[in-house]
Amino acid sequence: MTSRRRFLQSSVLAASAAALPSLAASAHDATPGAVKGARVVSTWDFGVGANQAAWPVLAAGGSALDAVEAGARWAEADLCNSTVGRCGNPDRDGVLTLDASIMDGDGRCGAVAALEDIAHPISVARRVMERTPHVLLVGAGAQQFAIEQGFPKQPLLTDKARAAWNEWRKTSKYQPQINAERLDNARPGDKSNHDTLGMLAIDASGKLAGACTTSGMAWKLHGRVGDSPIIGAGLYVDNEVGAATASGVGEEMLRNAASFLVVELMRQGRSPDEACREAIDRVVRKRPQASKTLQVCFLAINKHGEVGAHALHRGFVYAVCDAGKRDALLDSRSVYTTQQT
Numbered sequence: 001m002t003s004r005r006r007f008l009q010s011s012v013l014a015a016s017a018a019a020l021p022s023l024a025a026s027a028h029d030a031t032p033g034a035v036k037g038a039r040v041v042s043t044w045d046f047g048v049g050a051n052q053a054a055w056p057v058l059a060a061g062g063s064a065l066d067a068v069e070a071g072a073r074w075a076e077a078d079l080c081n082s083t084v085g086r087c088g089n090p091d092r093d094g095v096l097t098l099d100a101s102i103m104d105g106d107g108r109c110g111a112v113a114a115l116e117d118i119a120h121p122i123s124v125a126r127r128v129m130e131r132t133p134h135v136l137l138v139g140a141g142a143q144q145f146a147i148e149q150g151f152p153k154q155p156l157l158t159d160k161a162r163a164a165w166n167e168w169r170k171t172s173k174y175q176p177q178i179n180a181e182r183l184d185n186a187r188p189g190d191k192s193n194h195d196t197l198g199m200l201a202i203d204a205s206g207k208l209a210g211a212c213t214t215s216g217m218a219w220k221l222h223g224r225v226g227d228s229p230i231i232g233a234g235l236y237v238d239n240e241v242g243a244a245t246a247s248g249v250g251e252e253m254l255r256n257a258a259s260f261l262v263v264e265l266m267r268q269g270r271s272p273d274e275a276c277r278e279a280i281d282r283v284v285r286k287r288p289q290a291s292k293t294l295q296v297c298f299l300a301i302n303k304h305g306e307v308g309a310h311a312l313h314r315g316f317v318y319a320v321c322d323a324g325k326r327d328a329l330l331d332s333r334s335v336y337t338t339q340q341t
Helices: 021-031 049-057 064-077 123-131 139-148 161-167 251-254 259-265 272-288
Strands: 039-043 100-104 109-115 136-138 197-202 210-214 235-240 242-248 296-304 305-312 315-320 329-330 332-335
Touching: 021 251, 021 305, 039 049, 039 064, 039 296, 049 064, 049 197, 049 315, 064 100, 064 123, 064 210, 100 123, 100 235, 109 123, 109 139, 109 251, 123 136, 123 139, 123 210, 136 139, 197 296, 210 235, 210 242, 235 259, 242 251, 242 259, 242 272, 251 259, 251 272, 259 272, 259 296, 272 296, 272 305
Parallel strands: 109 136, 305 332
Antiparallel strands: 039 197, 039 315, 100 109, 100 210, 197 210, 235 242, 242 296, 296 305, 315 329
């Protein structure tokens, strides 16, 4: 069995990802002044940039919660991606709505869904967590709360996204794609039109936190909410065990309380990799035909800083940043090694 103290290795990136050890083993490579014991991981190739935005918080001894918020804010504002933040594609009515969730390892959490015209849903989600008795605010109520909290209301739909929507309207066909726009022969990172940014971090004190932010599926029905803002589906964090986040088609995560499932499997003794794979196996058993055309991806970290990832179809990549490795991009293992048609 592959060592539990190794990250997943891929044929594409085997040389650079040969053996990413546990936090305790990697502390001696720490860069000068860096805090030992901290690590942040994120989904997809844009996770590299998100990790780099989060890392200064961890390197300065800051909290995992502050780190994942900083990384998610980078994705929402500085990244221009069709499935995250201000450059996201709209729904079928031409309306851009954003979803986000944030969770601390002590069980505190907050989320917003179907939020319009607010640039940083992750920070609004944190305000929900810290300043209300609630977990989730949606739609007009979420926007009203954000404005009351001082977040500016501003139009976010870009000309590029509007043009893409107008082109889509010619057929009005809604068909979620596996790793949308990723070429079969491309190196991971060559295309970046994917889904959720999910981030998980452990700080120097051993505390965990996680964040998700997304504009959801392009051309969705107005009002559709995926897994990203749903605690237990797109994100779950527990200081006693570990944390997990999901990406892909959110409906599958919702049907299986997927991120909670991954954490509970780690609680039962599975490694992060084993837990991610077992959760995907459960999705496949329940919906074998749908699983051939829909992507499901999991990323997990346990309380020791060990990381694992697994996807239903090939093409899922994730980014790792700690004191020894600042910009590692790894290719996840998958159940199916070829794209299903």
